Amino acid sequence: MAAKTTRKTFATIVAEQEATILAEAPKLLAEIEQARELITTRGEEREEAEDRLSDILGAFKRGDASHSAADLAEARAAVERAELLTTGQRAKADRLTKAAPQTDKRLAEMVAESVSKVVPYAAEVIPSFVRPAEAPEYLLTGPIVVITQDAPAKERDGKFGAGITIRSFRLPHFQQIDARDLEEDFKARGWFIPSDRIYQNTERHDSFMVDVVRVQELVAYASTPVIAKDPTESDVNPVIGTLSNEMVRAFPIQGDVMAGVSFQPGNGASSEFVSVKPRNRRFKVTKTGAERRTVVEVEYEVRGENANVSEGAALTAAMVGLNSMPGKFFAGVGVVEKVSTFDLKTPSPNYLGARVELVSLAG
Structure with missing residues (x-):
């Protein structure tokens, strides 16, 4: 008799996505750190090249002809090269930083408490730092809500601030999530939306729907900050x-x-x-x-x-x-x-x- 296959929860699928990203994160962070350190090295090389050129020009102004035209051309080329490498290294470090995965979900975990209260009929409420790569396959028992924290939270004095996107995957007969209910619960908790910008739309697919609530920035705190x-x-x-x-x-x-x-x-x-x-x-x-x-x-x-x-x-x-x-x-x-x-x-x-x-x- 064939063994019965247990269906994975969507939380497990999202956790596997997170694990893959977290496994790669240390290498990427090391590359970013190395790139930033090289900015300092490139800056020092530029200073050395500028000093060399300054010495040659100063010698010429004093009537010292000990440096050749080739020396002058080489010194000027070295300065230009060093300047370009410094600028390029900064750009490289910025690119790597922007491409680095966002792995903070502390604010999403706080929001999950609110969503669980506002959407008590949800089958799963999942805080994460990733947007699911695919939609849930099984939605018969209720909506599956994924709360994605869009960026690392800015933390100050126990408060956390970041953008949040809430996606409720559901079959058409299940109730739609309402951004107004979420906003009301946020305010009841003492949280606030600085810009008052909270958006909602519903995406319709062949067999299911996705309610999307986007909060440009939410400032919240844990029950014990x-x-x-x-x-x-x-x-x-x-x-x-x-x-x-x-x-x-x-x-x-x-x-x-x-x-x-x-x-x-x-x-x-x-x-x-x-x-x-x-x-x-x-x-x-x-x-x-x-x-x-x-x-x-x-x-x-x-x-x-x-x-x-x-x-x-x-x-x-x-x-x-x-x-x-x-x-x-x-x-x-x-x-x-x-x-x-x-x-x-x-x-x-x-x-x-x-x-x-x-x-x-x-x-």
Whole structure:
């Protein structure tokens, strides 16, 4: 009896493509490094040729005829040769760099979490640095979504930015992926699209369809971002300022409260109804293995700025604002994991002790 053949998942096929590229990458990177090093060598050769020509010309100007016309012609040719080789070597290094494979998929892996939520009916969600060489053969159980990161991510303070292309391979009767749903989920995670450029189209093939969503640039962060350095006071100030702002915004009124809010990053915020001012602040950083925790504690003065706003109502709004902080990302610090209050040494009806705990991984 013939052995039953197990069908490869499309994730396995994509992984095999990636493995082939990764196996070749070290050799290509070595070639790029060698090409870049040779730029320096060519530059030194050019300087030597220029010095030689300068010496000959200087000798002639002093009336020294010890160099022949052939020497002069040879020196000028050597300079021209060195200049052309230097320019050519730079171009060669640039060509090799552009041709080098892109092997970063960290941002694609983050986006896969969002896609899995937005497209729960997908059979497979595959983050990758390659565009599949061929379409999946088996689509009966649901769409297969491949998220391709288009370039190495630009990384700063725990954020990653790069272009992303999402391809959903599906049979016609399966639901189309919707870029608006993805964009909404990105925003809910605190991610943003700097240019607001997100495009969608559907390609129709003989037996299947491909929904393509292209994000020119997406800036995102992991649920526990990797941040190289411990946060400083200037890194922590936006946490304090944002919390002040959230406390003021949380006061329930009709209309747009933000239209009348005065806000200073790292400081307080106020509207015609409520003011929130940080009076005392401190933060502490602790590490357990690779995990870093930053605890920010602030004593806020919270006041109603209108005769119709009681202190109790202002403090209630402040608590709502505090509880809206979890999940927010702060560059150089991390993601807010939880919030709480703490007792003040000198209790006051107008003061609130707010504690914000942020988590990150030490890079």
